[in-house]
Amino acid sequence: MTQSQTEMGRVIIGDRLQRLARLNKPPMSRFLLPLLAYFTLAAPLPAQDGPQLFSLYCSACHAADGKGATGGTFPPLAESPYVAGDPDRAIKIVLKGLTGPVDVLGKTYNLEMPPQGAVLPDDQIAAILTHVRSSWGNHAGPITTDQVKTSRASVADRATPWTAPEILKLHPFPLEKSVIANLLSQSFRGDWDEMPDFSKEKATNVEEEHDGILTLKNAPAAEDFAMVWTGDFVAPTVGIFTFLLDADDGATLYIDNSKVVEVKGIGPMDGSRAQEGKLTLLQGPHPIRVEYFQKKGNKGLALAWSSTRAKILHWLTEDTTNVLAVQPTSIPVGPDGDRPVIYRNFISGTTPRAIGVGFPGGINLAYSADNLAPELLWTGEFIEGTKKWNERGTADNPPAGQNVVSPSKSRALPENAKFVGYDLDSSGNPAFSVTIGSDSLVDSYHAESNTIIRKLTLTGSGPALEILIADKSIEAQLSITAEGGSLETTNTKTTLKLTPGKTVTLTYHWK
Numbered sequence: 001m002t003q004s005q006t007e008m009g010r011v012i013i014g015d016r017l018q019r020l021a022r023l024n025k026p027p028m029s030r031f032l033l034p035l036l037a038y039f040t041l042a043a044p045l046p047a048q049d050g051p052q053l054f055s056l057y058c059s060a061c062h063a064a065d066g067k068g069a070t071g072g073t074f075p076p077l078a079e080s081p082y083v084a085g086d087p088d089r090a091i092k093i094v095l096k097g098l099t100g101p102v103d104v105l106g107k108t109y110n111l112e113m114p115p116q117g118a119v120l121p122d123d124q125i126a127a128i129l130t131h132v133r134s135s136w137g138n139h140a141g142p143i144t145t146d147q148v149k150t151s152r153a154s155v156a157d158r159a160t161p162w163t164a165p166e167i168l169k170l171h172p173f174p175l176e177k178s179v180i181a182n183l184l185s186q187s188f189r190g191d192w193d194e195m196p197d198f199s200k201e202k203a204t205n206v207e208e209e210h211d212g213i214l215t216l217k218n219a220p221a222a223e224d225f226a227m228v229w230t231g232d233f234v235a236p237t238v239g240i241f242t243f244l245l246d247a248d249d250g251a252t253l254y255i256d257n258s259k260v261v262e263v264k265g266i267g268p269m270d271g272s273r274a275q276e277g278k279l280t281l282l283q284g285p286h287p288i289r290v291e292y293f294q295k296k297g298n299k300g301l302a303l304a305w306s307s308t309r310a311k312i313l314h315w316l317t318e319d320t321t322n323v324l325a326v327q328p329t330s331i332p333v334g335p336d337g338d339r340p341v342i343y344r345n346f347i348s349g350t351t352p353r354a355i356g357v358g359f360p361g362g363i364n365l366a367y368s369a370d371n372l373a374p375e376l377l378w379t380g381e382f383i384e385g386t387k388k389w390n391e392r393g394t395a396d397n398p399p400a401g402q403n404v405v406s407p408s409k410s411r412a413l414p415e416n417a418k419f420v421g422y423d424l425d426s427s428g429n430p431a432f433s434v435t436i437g438s439d440s441l442v443d444s445y446h447a448e449s450n451t452i453i454r455k456l457t458l459t460g461s462g463p464a465l466e467i468l469i470a471d472k473s474i475e476a477q478l479s480i481t482a483e484g485g486s487l488e489t490t491n492t493k494t495t496l497k498l499t500p501g502k503t504v505t506l507t508y509h510w511k
């Protein structure tokens with residue numbers, strides 16, 4: 001090992017261990033072993049020996065079988081999309097390192113890979129990556145020394161490791177196709193200017209589409225026709241799904257029998273008319289229906305989905321559209337994996353001192369620390385962060401999802417009640433604390449599918465207390481039921497009596 005390599009090793013170890021300590025991840029020893037192995041065993045080798053270079057410079061963290069060291073604490077290179085396709089993606093990661101959250105094969109890692117560019121010359125990086133790209137089920141082509149050289153020159157100015165979004169912006173994954181189960185297509189003939197009412201039309205043909213891809217191959221004619229596809233969209237996980245739709249001419253997407261997104265009327269499919277729709281889905285099959293009509297001229301239908309976490313577009317159609325034209329312009333703030341996210345900033349529709357909570361699965365609430373109550377409950381996307389982040393401190397941010405319900409807009413507890421703060425339990429669910437004289441109230445929340453569960457526990461020696469639950473009728477949107485206590489409704493006002501020493505559980509359920 002040369003002097004400079006040793007020094008670099010020491011610097012990176014110190015820095016990295018500090019960072020790992022800050023990341024508060026699983027036991028340190030799981031990281032120490034691969035790190036120490038990596039930094040103490042490395043020795044100069046003749047170039048071009050990919051497998052041997054890999055075992056010296058990469059396997060301590062990514063494991064000899066490419067599956068990620070210490071039982072998957074580190075991300076795998078076997079079948080990783082980061083390794084496949086565009087050679088620059090992997091080359092640049094090796095040169096400059098990678099930091100922050102990265103999703104690899106369905107698992108999120110939030111670690112740091114130290115840059116290897118200063119230690120490894122171009123020919124060694126080429127040999128290592130050629131080996132990686134052809135091992136453990138990977139089938140990507142070789143990488144040449146020249147490719148590494150060009151890549152290195154293009155990022156020479158960069159001093160910091162990449163984040164996953166940065167590297168994916170430069171070198172995105174290829175578009176993938178995905179399938180719908182039980183897909184059936186129906187064809188119709190007619191000359192329409194807008195989507196026909198299919199209940200009044202008779203299909204000229206019905207086909208089973210066994211490959212699960214929406215295609216216009218079975219269209220009954222080149223012009224003046226319509227098609228309807230039905231089947232089951234199988235959501236791979238629970239989460240918020242974005243659907244991107246474009247068509248020449250019109251198309252509408254329904255999931256679970258509600259309209260998600262539509263492209264109206266007559267026009268081209270070039271991205272300029274593409275639309276996006278979002279909704280929250282539980283894992284598993286959901287009825288999907290796509291309606292499409294074509295008048296004169298060109299035809300086309302493009303439909304893709306992505307989940308908020310992976311941000312990869314999966315095409316459900318044979319055609320694709322110009323996605324660049326529909327790049328999202330906002331930065332949504334949302335839960336981080338399985339943990340709720342807490343958002344402390346102005347939220348439109350509630351008081352200035354509101355605390356937003358975005359639960360995984362697309363259930364959200366804003367608790368007002370002024371009125372001591374959950375003032376907004378909604379489903380789907382949590383908050384659009386754009387306004388706040390662009391215009392620091394000036395604009396409010398509205399709930400970004402749907403089904404927004406505001407049970408109350410007035411103070412829920414007596415004048416002497418004071419907000420004292422909140423705690424998060426081990427799963428990240430919040431409990432808001434309020435004192436009322438010498439008594440205290442813990443008001444905690446967690447979410448289940450389509451439901452918020454609120455637990456109210458009053459402790460102390462004071463009298464029973466009335467808390468406002470709703471000051472208007474919200475029955476059409478949300479049902480509230482109580483366990484361990486009973487809700488009293490007079491006119492449109494709903495209250496609950498709290499007795500010291502008892503817990504009441506309220507269940508808020510969207511209809």
Ligand code: HEC
Pocket residue numbers: 035038054057058059060061062074075076077080081082083090093094098099100101102104109110111112113114116128129132164
């Ligand atoms: C000290 C540990 C360590 C070493 C050594 C290391 N990596 Fe990594 N690597 C990581 C970590 C940690 C990540 C994920 C970083 C994050 O969470 O942002 C990563 C991510 C990656 C990724 C992208 C994610 C994936 O799983 O595909 C690639 C590609 C990669 N490394 C290749 C290599 C190659 C090739 C080498 C050897 C030249 C190497 N790494 C050496 C720790 C290491």
